Amino acid sequence: MIPAPFQIRVSEEVLLDLRERLSRTRWPDALSDAGWNYGTNLAYLRQLVAYWQENYDWRAWERLLNTFPQFSAQIAGTHLHFLHIKGKGKRPLPLLISHGWPGSFFEMYKIIGPLSEPERFGGDPADAFDVIVPSLPGYGFSGPTHERGVTVARIAKILATLMQELGYRRFATQGGDWGLYITGELARSAPARVIGMHLNMQPSRSVLSQQAINETESQWLEQRAQFIQDESGYSHQHATRPQTLAYGLNDSPVGLAAWIIEKFRSWSDCHGEIERAFTKDELLTNVMIYWVTQTINSSTRLYYETAHQGYEAYRERIEVPAGIAMFRDEIPSPPRSLAERLYTIQRWTEMPAGGHFAALEQPQALVEDIRAFFRPLRDAAK
Template identity: 70%
Template sequence: MMSEPFTIHVAEDVLIDLRQRLASTRWPDELPDADWDYGTHLSYLQQLVRYWHDSYDWRAQERLLNTFPQFKTEIDGIQLHFLHAKGKGTHSLPLLISHGWPGSFFEMYKIIGPLTDPERFGGDPADAFDVVVPSLPGYGFSGPTKVRGVSVARIAEVSASFMQDLGYERFAAQGGDWGSAISSVLGRSYPDKVVGIHLNFLPSRLNYKEEDATNEEERRWRERLARFSTEGSGYSRIQGTRPQTLAYGLNDSPVGLAGWIIEKFRAWSDCHGDIESVFTKDELLTNVMIYWVTQTINSSTRLYYETSQQGELLTGRVEVPTAVAVFPEEIAMPPRSLAQQHYNIQRWTQMKAGGHFAALEQPQALVEDIRAFFRPLRN
């Protein structure tokens, strides 16, 4: 594998075009008494777009992103952009961190320093990691996918090959959202290469048998999952069945793209309805910008379609040591009694705060849990 250093630099004409599109937005109507119950709230999005047009500084965000060493490579015809930060401890453990949708590698910007250089952040240098954070195939600076079949299973296969090519015979894996599914498949399929997996989300599509809901905790989870399926999963159904139809609007309208993504950051985070109590405007917009400037919203949503076509997400039990960090506002996490049907769970941590975007919402808590879990697995 030949990796080439990569520096993010978006052409100025892309930014000029963006500002023109923002300025000429044709806004929809909204009911006078509507809140977020109908979807992204009009007044909030208008406020955010004004900031985007008038004050947001993409070049400053580029400089932030470019403080991390980045590379590009190609594996079996799949383009891959990745961040690769070497640890500064005495014995760094390779750690592959996979993001999900509608996130990006940018989600991890707060945890990379503490994981790679724990001593500088008040930790033990023995807990250092070599951190590898790819942009998933079809996401961000990896660019659009070009072929059918780039599913979770295929991404896990590429990830295992990719880590070997980087010189890591054994490595740890971590993830939430799609990243949890990718890490799970890595642990299941490559137990000789993966020392353990740390998850801050558990795939709801795993085959939990109905008769296994034998206690109140399990029944509450099923009720919560049923509510999410009824009220919150419409995005997944359209992305899993007709992603191309959706893409025409989202790839053409930056406001449409922001409306589609921002609503998830509000709904899935521990923000109690106030999205900017958890994320800054710059954080929200930088994540959206990564989709916009790379034109990868279509290929990112296509992962839902490709994975739905492959059938069961995870066959067999994951026997490598597994840790689960349970953030209270995460989407319908199954209880440990059900999760351990599929995983060799060695650590189960109930977090005090946080939601779906753990690395952005509760970076310190996530870092401490990752360190603690992998500490005895380093030898």
């Protein structure tokens, strides 16, 4: 593998086409009192699209993203885009951060600096990390995948190879959403290489979805059942018929935004007001990454592939040291008593605020927890 320097350069033709499509949107109707109960609110989406057309500046965000060192490489026949930021400190610890859906590498833009250059952000240079943030295969600038079998397990192997090729024999890992499963699979399949795993989400399948033995566990199972009933339609569609969905989402930028943004509102600590957690620019930049790369279809296929081949990482207890940051409004997550059946927990933090998109919502809290968890493990990376 020979990584090639990479810069984001979206053609003007793509941006002109986007503007035309936005201007020709055929809007659906909505009940006058629907709010967000039926899905993405029509009034809010119209407002956001008007901003997208008149005020949003992709080129400004493109320039910002290009301030991070980026690379691309072919690994095991799969194209991979990744950020690789060298830490500034005496002995930076390599940290692999994996994102999920409907996020992207962009989620991490607020935490990269504090993790890689802690002293510049008021921290201790001894806490510096070399930060590696891939776009998952099939996501963003890694581009669409073109074959079956791109599962969590395969992605974990690709990322393990990436870290080896970058010269990191041992490394730290962090993840939420799909990054949770990728991080778990790395720890399960290559425990000698992973010095520790920091998670801002927990799985709710396999060994965790077993009979409750106390009231706290029973309450969680009830919350999980309610979440499945109210919130998991998207996942079932992705895991069963993603191709059918792709025709609309790949053709309509408004349709794509509606599909993604509804989850940013539902899963964040925004109290129903999405812009309490994210700016319009942040929401649209994340949507743009899917739009300009045409990767909504391949991103959702990860659900299909993994559902049909299984969640390998969580069939057995993981012995690699684990740190878990429980953000208050995360998707319902198992209590510690259940988590301890799966993880070797060395740090457990109950966060007073934040939700599913922790790196965007509560970047300082996430950074501080990552630093604290890995501090006693750093000698293991020698």
